[in-house]
Amino acid sequence: MNHARVQEIPVQRSSVTVINQPVGWNDVNTQPRSKKLKVASYCRVSSEEELQLGSLENQIIHYTNYIRSNPDWYYAGVYSDKGKSGTDMSKRIGFNRMIRNAMNGEIDLIICKSISRFARNVVDTMDIVRQLTEKGIFVIFEKERLNTKDMTSSLLIKILATFAEEESRATSENIDWAFTKRFERxxxxxxxxxxxxxxxxxxxxxxxxxxxxxxxxxxxxxxxxxxxxxxxxxxxxxxxxxxxxxxxxxxxxxxxxxxxxxxxxxxxxxxxxxxxxxxxxxxxxxxxxxxxxxxxxxxxxxxxxxxxxxxxxxxNKSDFNRGDYEKTPFTSRVICTHCGKNFHRFGKNIKKTIWRCSSNVKSELLCEADPIEEEHIEKLLREGFEKRYNINRRTNDGLLIKQLTKELSTAEAVREREQNLLRVELEKCLIAENKAILQNLDTEVLKEKRQDVEKEIAIKAKLWEDFDKDYEFREASLNRLKELKGSDKAIKKILDISFMRAWVIHIKVESPFLFTIKWIDGKETVVGKFRGGHNDGRK
Ligand SMILES: [Zn+2]
Structure with missing residues (x-):
């Protein structure tokens, strides 16, 4: 790398208002590259800052010098927009030109002061960053110390979801006041x-x-x-x-x-x-x-x-009977396929602990699902686990232990990603709805759309909650896997219900003899068999 080549453009940092000391990018391009990076920057001023005259000019000078002083970079331009209010920014001529140029291969890296300065809103930011990433173009957000190049997409989504929340908070002002007026009338x-x-x-x-x-x-x-x-x-x-x-x-x-x-x-x-x-x-x-x-x-x-x-x-306040089933770690994990409701555990005052469909408890007219003994659930669960991992045919190569360990750790990342995508989707709906309310437009359709997303989140949230509660079980199971010291054959010894639970999302009950087990990676195993006739499933 030849530093002498760039010395011809004098950098006068002292004459520039340094807005935000760039951080964390010495490591951005340390590896040798055959080609120099084409680097651009995007600046804009928000309405308050416009009061501070010259803010935009200072930013432009700063980034121009900053890019030109790096010997590994080509200066690919500093783009900017300014406007008095958010709506004035809607055209964003500078920004759009920059994105066009980037897509045409004229830019490899974009530097921007913060996420809030980049696209119109966080949802847009996400879309644009994704498009750029697909083309191998990365963005550095100085304030947040983010380089989209270093990030997995799930981490990026998570961060942007957080910013989307802040943004929708900003659009939600004044709405409460409008409602109060309506009630008063x-x-x-x-x-x-x-x-x-x-x-x-x-x-x-x-x-x-x-x-x-x-x-x-x-x-x-x-x-x-x-x-x-x-x-x-x-x-x-x-x-x-x-x-x-x-x-x-x-x-x-x-x-x-x-x-x-x-x-x-x-x-x-x-x-x-x-x-x-x-x-x-x-x-x-x-x-x-x-x-x-x-x-x-x-x-x-x-x-x-x-x-x-x-x-x-x-x-008579006592007429509030919520039933007397017991909550256990398997609560809301055992699902009735006939009515879609959960099985509940009844263990008090009975010799054998049984699980009953909650609709069936309300009335047999709602669901005719038979009760199941808890022992039987355990037995089928073990059968499912052994079937899925071929436990009986294992040698001592340690592959199973590796596989099980990996499954427990990647499951968390999958869950995180799923949740953050839905969060962004929800924020998108909220922002649209709030804007419509403020403009006195009909919100019915937007509301329905939001409720659909909320419904989906609510359904998933139940699964996530169960999944998160199982964190301790996953940890415990991981530790027990370590204890085996690589011996796959020894797994049978630790195959009890608390160990297996770490892998179970839910059990769908077709009949007391036939279950479908859903595992944390989304795969399913069917256990038991179809049986006709008069058997009642109790041994
Ligand atoms: Zn049922």
Whole structure:
């Protein structure tokens, strides 16, 4: 490398306002290269900084000198944009020109002060960085000390997801204020309420078929039935919830019996959204003002009946029976394939511990899944593990131990990546939704889209939570693998339920004889066999 060649361009750092001392890039291009890197920089000023006159000019001078003073770099230009507000930046002529030039092979490396200065938002940043990376073009973000070249894509996604959160926080201001104004004007933000439909003119219309079910719940309760009994009765009758399901439980009945809207009144803001960044709602216990509107719409039950029910509920708080199953590490891991609900463990007051489908516990009409003995679950799990890893045919080459160790460690990375991708997807929806709210546009479609993502996250979150809880089991299992000192044959000795658990995502129960085990790498093993006839699966 010939330093003399670049000395012809004098660098006058002292005359430049150094905005941010570049850090961590001495190591960027230390390895010898046959070709010099073509390096460009991108600068822009935000609205506040524009007040500091000359900020952009200083940045341009700084980066020009900085790039030119590196003997391993070719100067490929300093690109810039400026504007008074975010919308003025929408054209971003300089930025787009830089990306075009990069894609045409004129730039190998882009230096930018920070992630927030780069693309319009973090989601865009991600898309652009990915496109650049595919072409072998990398970006250095000075403030965050990131070089996209050094990063695995999953790490980059993780970092960008964090920044996306900050960004959507910024768009969520003012929305709360808009909602308060609507409540003050007496507008009711209608959710989906069983028994009613809201028409175009915002009028609440009674859905008679559902209203009958509501009235029946009040009648039965006033006649001495408890919530569990009412739920069972509804299941027997085959009454459908809004979701189309018939799996009523006492929580459903409780929410019918305690909702003042069935008596025609509205307590606005029973729940409130504390944070429009996440759109999470909580029960309003004085977080935000409440508004009570009497006779807002036609009631389904009389005010007298509603009040009588509330009195009984106040006197009798014990009618809140959540079942008596036991929580264990396998809770929500054993899934019924007939109804999709979980098996719960019942071990109290019974000789043998059994697992029962939770729908079946509510009513046999919902699901006819047979109970399973815990011993049997263990037995099939071991069978699955042995089958999957060919345990009986192992020699002592240590390959299995290596494989098992690798599986436990890569599983975490897969989970991280999956989560961060969904986080970015969610932030994208939130940003779009907040913008629409502020512009007073219809948000229904955006909301549905967000809820789809949230639903997906919620489903995955359950799996992730289970997976994370198993961290200790994975560690313990890894340690036990080490103890084997490379002897694959010895694995059989440690093959107990706590060891195997580290590999299990869930067990789907087809019948007490037939399971599908899903492992942490997403693969599945079927164990047991189809059996016809009268066997009940209990030995
Ligand atoms: Zn079931």
């Amino acid at each position: 007496g507008e009711v933000v209608a959710g989906q309420l069983f028994g009613y439909e809201v028409n175009k003119d915002k009028e609440w219309i009674i859905v008679e078929k559902e209203a009958e079910i509501v009235r029946e719940a009040y009648d039965l309760f006033l006649n001495g039935y408890n919530m569990t009994e009412i739920a069972r009765h509804f299941i027997r009758k085959g009454y459908k919830k809004r979701s189309g399901e018939i799996d009523w439980d006492n929580n459903n009945i409780r929410s019918i019996l305690t909702n003042e809207r069935y008596a025609g009144d509205v307590l606005s803001r029973k729940t409130c959204t504390l944070d429009f960044r996440t759109h999470k709602t909580v029960i309003n216990r004085g977080h935000k003002p409440q508004y009570y509107i009497e006779d807002h719409h036609e009631g389904i039950v009389s005010k007298e009946d509603y009040e009588k029910v509330q009195e009984i509920l106040r006197d």
